[in-house]
Amino acid sequence: MSTEPSADDPVEQAVSVLSAAGLVAFPTETVYGLGADADMPSAVRAIFAAKGRPVDHPLILHVADANAVTAWASNIPPQAVKLMAQFWPGPLTLVLPRSSRASNEVTGGQNTVGLRCPSHPWAQRLLRAYGAARGDAAVALAAPSANSYGRISPSQADHVRADLGVKPEGKVDFLLDGGPCDFGIESTIVDFPDGQVRILRPGSIRAEQLAECLGQAVSWAATPGPAGHEPRVSGRLFAHYAPRKPLRLVTAEALRGMVDTCEHPVQVLAIPEVLDTLATAPGVLLTPASPESGPYARDLYRHLHEFDRGDARLMLVVLPGSGPEWLAVTDRLLKASAGSAPLKTQLHSQQ
Ligand code: TXA
Ligand code: MG
Numbered sequence: 260m261s262t263e264p265s266a267d268d269p270v271e272q273a274v275s276v277l278s279a280a281g282l283v284a285f286p287t288e289t290v291y292g293l294g295a296d297a298d299m300p301s302a303v304r305a306i307f308a309a310k311g312r313p314v315d316h317p318l319i320l321h322v323a324d325a326n327a328v329t330a331w332a333s334n335i336p337p338q339a340v341k342l343m344a345q346f347w348p349g350p351l352t353l354v355l356p357r358s359s360r361a362s363n364e365v366t367g368g369q370n371t372v373g374l375r376c377p378s379h380p381w382a383q384r385l386l387r388a389y390g391a392a393r394g395d396a397a398v399a400l401a402a403p404s405a406n407s408y409g410r411i412s413p414s415q416a417d418h419v420r421a422d423l424g425v426k427p428e429g430k431v432d433f434l435l436d437g438g439p440c441d442f443g444i445e446s447t448i449v450d451f452p453d454g455q456v457r458i459l460r461p462g463s464i465r466a467e468q469l470a471e472c473l474g475q476a477v478s479w480a481a482t483p484g485p486a487g488h489e490p491r492v493s494g495r496l497f498a499h500y501a502p503r504k505p506l507r508l509v510t511a512e513a514l515r516g517m518v519d520t521c522e523h524p525v526q527v528l529a530i531p532e533v534l535d536t537l538a539t540a541p542g543v544l545l546t547p548a549s550p551e552s553g554p555y556a557r558d559l560y561r562h563l564h565e566f567d568r569g570d571a572r573l574m575l576v577v578l579p580g581s582g583p584e585w586l587a588v589t590d591r592l593l594k595a596s597a598g599s600a601p602l603k604t605q606l607h608s609q610q
């Protein structure tokens with residue numbers, strides 16, 4: 260197999276950009292990441308600048324496989340080893356005690372580091388090609404989601420172009436376009452306090468899958484309220500993942516009345532069965548959603564980005580389900596709605 264760089268191979272172009280301490284937006288199976296070489300503090304600092312993200316919010320390190328983990332983490336708990344064997348490559352991030360190689364820039368000065376091995380073929384190719392170029396298979400790409408701080412994560416390349424943008428006009432040095440992401444919402448994040456296993460952020464890999472793999476109960480980190488400030492996981496802050504315009508979660512029963520009284524145009528995201536109960540009206544834009552949690556999650560951020568770009572002033576969302584498979588999606592929608600103004604300001608009321 261040839262290792263000669265090819266000028267028109269996008270992965271090789273991305274490798275060149277990373278080698279020169281540049282920023283590469285790349286696809287993962289969850290969302291697009293904004294990546295830099297984790298061994299280059301100046302490149303890592305550029306990630307924070309591009310996103311407008313506070314520097315004490317740690318970044319996830321992306322590695323090609325589990326063998327790289329010992330370079331970045333130490334005292335790896337046995338549960339972490341089991342989870343890596345079962346779920347990597349895939350949408351699971353493990354927060355582990357850091358090694359000296361994990362810099363303060365990456366960890367936000369904490370004594371832990373978040374590690375993830377993405378399964379997306381382009382992410383895998385990029386990590387392996389970059390490892391080959393640097394002569395170190397343990398190289399890591401520090402990469403948060405490739406969106407401005409607090410905004411909706413990108414689940415396709417267009418979202419990166421529209422938000423951060425690509426140079427010379429934008430902030431990203433190179434965008435590796437790998438099409439839409441399969442899972443569409445960010446990875447499940449787990450840490451291991453005192454031999455326990457705890458979920459910091461829900462994702463497509465669910466608590467019961469982790470518990471089944473480990474034969475051990477899995478707990479949840481308390482979600483901070485709107486007044487709480489929890490810098491360890493910015494995705495746990497309220498009003499995160501938010502569209503610029505108001506979004507409301509409503510029940511199917513309340514929907515009809517809301518649509519009649521709220522400001523138009525209004526966008527309604529619900530399964531077809533629920534949309535069918537609404538009379539079509541000029542100011543009511545209907546977006547059908549999947550009744551299955553997987554496809555729903557995959558399409559969710561695309562719907563939110565389209566709403567942000569479109570004419571609607573308000574989005575009303577009716578969740579199709581409430582079982583454990585809907586937890587991650589519900590978490591994202593609650594956060595997307597938390598920053599919205601009080602509902603009465605959107606009503607046609609005379610008060
Ligand atoms: O699916 C994903 O995880 C995507 C793709 C690109 O891999 N990445 C992602 O990164 O969502 P980001 O930075 O947007 O969210 C990662 C979350 C942040 O909220 C951060 O605070 C948390 O992970 N995190 C990273 N390292 C941590 C650590 N050492 N302890 C606690 N939380 C950590
Ligand atoms: Mg993010």
